Amino acid sequence: MLSASSYRKFVRGRNRPVWEEDPNPAGLVVKALVLVAIVAAVLFPLYTIVLTSFSSQTDVTRAGGLVTVPGTLSLAAYEQILSGGIVTRATLVSIGVTAVGTALSTVVSILAAYGMSRPGSLWHRPILFVFLVTMFFGAGMIPTYLLVSNLGLIDSYWSLILPTAVSAFNVLILRSFFMGIDREILDAARVDGASDWLILGRIVLPMSKAAIAVVALFYGVGYWNAFFNAMLYINDNAKWPLQLVLRSYVLQGVTLPGSGTGQVDVDDGAVTGLPVKMAVLVLAVIPVLLVYPFVQRHFTKGVILGAIKG
Amino acid sequence: MSVHVESRTGAPGERAEDGRRAGRPPAPPSRAPGKRRKISLRARLRRDGALLLMVLPAVALLTVFAYVPMLGNVIAWQDYSPYTGFLDSPFVGWWNFERVFTNPLFLDAVVNTLIISAFQIVLFFPVPIALALLLHSVLSPTLRTTIQSIVYLPHFFSWVIVVTIFQQIFGGAGYVAGRLRDAGYTGFDLMTDPDTFYLLITAQVVWKDAGWGIIIFLAALSTVNPNLYEAAVVDGAGRWRRMWHVTLPALRPVIVLLLILRLGDSLTVGFEQLILQRNAVGVGVSEVLDTFVYYQGVVNGDWAFAAAAGLVKGIVSLILVLAANRVAHVFGEAGVYQRAER
Numbered sequence: 001m002l003s004a005s006s007y008r009k010f011v012r013g014r015n016r017p018v019w020e021e022d023p024n025p026a027g028l029v030v031k032a033l034v035l036v037a038i039v040a041a042v043l044f045p046l047y048t049i050v051l052t053s054f055s056s057q058t059d060v061t062r063a064g065g066l067v068t069v070p071g072t073l074s075l076a077a078y079e080q081i082l083s084g085g086i087v088t089r090a091t092l093v094s095i096g097v098t099a100v101g102t103a104l105s106t107v108v109s110i111l112a113a114y115g116m117s118r119p120g121s122l123w124h125r126p127i128l129f130v131f132l133v134t135m136f137f138g139a140g141m142i143p144t145y146l147l148v149s150n151l152g153l154i155d156s157y158w159s160l161i162l163p164t165a166v167s168a169f170n171v172l173i174l175r176s177f178f179m180g181i182d183r184e185i186l187d188a189a190r191v192d193g194a195s196d197w198l199i200l201g202r203i204v205l206p207m208s209k210a211a212i213a214v215v216a217l218f219y220g221v222g223y224w225n226a227f228f229n230a231m232l233y234i235n236d237n238a239k240w241p242l243q244l245v246l247r248s249y250v251l252q253g254v255t256l257p258g259s260g261t262g263q264v265d266v267d268d269g270a271v272t273g274l275p276v277k278m279a280v281l282v283l284a285v286i287p288v289l290l291v292y293p294f295v296q297r298h299f300t301k302g303v304i305l306g307a308i309k310g
Numbered sequence: 311m312s313v314h315v316e317s318r319t320g321a322p323g324e325r326a327e328d329g330r331r332a333g334r335p336p337a338p339p340s341r342a343p344g345k346r347r348k349i350s351l352r353a354r355l356r357r358d359g360a361l362l363l364m365v366l367p368a369v370a371l372l373t374v375f376a377y378v379p380m381l382g383n384v385i386a387w388q389d390y391s392p393y394t395g396f397l398d399s400p401f402v403g404w405w406n407f408e409r410v411f412t413n414p415l416f417l418d419a420v421v422n423t424l425i426i427s428a429f430q431i432v433l434f435f436p437v438p439i440a441l442a443l444l445l446h447s448v449l450s451p452t453l454r455t456t457i458q459s460i461v462y463l464p465h466f467f468s469w470v471i472v473v474t475i476f477q478q479i480f481g482g483a484g485y486v487a488g489r490l491r492d493a494g495y496t497g498f499d500l501m502t503d504p505d506t507f508y509l510l511i512t513a514q515v516v517w518k519d520a521g522w523g524i525i526i527f528l529a530a531l532s533t534v535n536p537n538l539y540e541a542a543v544v545d546g547a548g549r550w551r552r553m554w555h556v557t558l559p560a561l562r563p564v565i566v567l568l569l570i571l572r573l574g575d576s577l578t579v580g581f582e583q584l585i586l587q588r589n590a591v592g593v594g595v596s597e598v599l600d601t602f603v604y605y606q607g608v609v610n611g612d613w614a615f616a617a618a619a620g621l622v623k624g625i626v627s628l629i630l631v632l633a634a635n636r637v638a639h640v641f642g643e644a645g646v647y648q649r650a651e652r
Contacts, residue, residue: 020543063488065484111364111367112367114364131372137624139382165375196360226468247470278478288466
């Protein structure tokens, strides 16, 4: 049996401040249950969706929908969607748009943020104002659509990148971070004859990896997750990104014409073809899950800087 | 409230500076801040030219894709047709705006937008605060950061994914409906039920963003001086009194600021979230200002009318946001604008 003193040690833990009273056991249990419920609310849907995507059609039919208990695992759903149909093409489109877009946006934003980060530099206030205005007033969907259309970008992949390439919010996050760098280092480098390009490349960038990682993640997730721009600007469904395929094929249950998903019969209820649908969903989530662990620890720094320092 | 930024003072830089102090004359006086005004424009251009060049690509992109469309709003005063273009379409005064304000569907969209905003302010806004307090009370750092990583995650899923997940769980052929069917109940489908739609979309927002929302509150909580708690204990304050008299006052500035900014943003509700569910649940409850603009303009081709509706929304939003910032000021918080301006 647990002795009184070791019980006390156990419930107090190592991290409880000395002045705090002993925890109330009932309170601890309630708190633990609430936390478990919250974590489960996030993880259970992901678990059952991933499991269903790896399950055989028989297991799905027996479960009457999403599978919660592992049965026969199979890769059939993934083989089907990755064998060159519209989902394969859409995945490649999404990867391409995300890679090019993230690179472009991140580079342009770093340059802009550094360009506005030195106090007292020429015209930095009016330039900052140009960025701030876009945070408060958007031109609206219709004029933007007409512009993109007049530029001849309909059905071009650039229509998925250029209109959202610069986010003033992300630029300001980077600018705050750059402004937090010790001025004396930068001034010393300038006195030694370093140009601004050299200072940015050799001093500022190496010191700002965390902020840049967070901003690149924000841009990357933005491009990967965007579906409405594609809905507006891309009419040719051979050029659709993955999110739009997910919407039509999985959410709305439309069989896509001229596509590799044609052989999947999605019309007779939601159960048939469910593994394939869930595999498309998993495909749309995977990149986020892959990048997330590496960037996640920098969030607090990056986000708070943006939110609080503006 | 300020957040400490870790700035690693690079050793090479310091050494370079020491070397300069020892061997070379001090920096040229022209760089001293007090003398800045006396430098000629040409000298400043030479000094800051590289910085201007760096800003140029971003400013160019914003000019083309943010500012030119602002001018494109001129079609709201025209009888616009894509074939004649905005240069040749005839001006019709305020006709499009008159049509907007007398359109019953527009008024429905305004009402729906405000209802959804109200739902989210009442039912979503307090959740991250409560969640932050709960997580803050978890003492083990490992456990706390693990839970944090998990609850932040849904913020990075697209709305298509979130809505699809909800459809698979709460839809007519979803998980819950399946379990209910096993137990003998039929006809459960939250995704197409207009009566519970506002609760459903609020639940979706909670699932996606409540975890992410705690970041800012956790940061505020971590700045509270522990001596305050100790002093409160000495004065005989229990757990709840400490929360009321120490913790919540520390959060108050952040809560007030975020609430005001959210109120200023009342006309903007999740556009992508709603357009994905509009067909399933029906226009009656799900049409908001942004979806209205999309369907009237892009789908029905009434460009000038939709542009006028979008412009009304944009201008009223701008006024609300600026007013919100002003109010935030009155409460002693630097608003968003001043924060960035410094």
